[in-house]
Amino acid sequence: MGKAKAKAKQAKGKMKESAGKAMGDRGMQAEGRGEQMAGKAQEAAHDAGERMRKSGR
Template sequence: MGKAKAKAKQAKGKMKETAGKAMGDREMQVEGRGEQMAGKAQEAAHDAGERMGKSGR
């Protein structure tokens, strides 16, 4: 997954968390936080892959 998609997943998660807070929906808040964490993990994996590719040259 590309870095842009990972960032988009983080943004979607933040919006979901914020909407959950506004509506008092705890489950939606937790889902949003989970999406943010998944996006951050994907971004970190992408960055690590780039570093591995560059160090092998």
């Protein structure tokens, strides 16, 4: 997954968390935080892959 998609997933999660907070829906807030974490993990994996590729491995 590309870095742009990972950032989009983080943004979607942030919006979902904010909407859940506004509506008082703790489940939606938690789901949004989960999406943010998944996006951050995907971004980190992408960055690690790029570093590996650049190092010649």
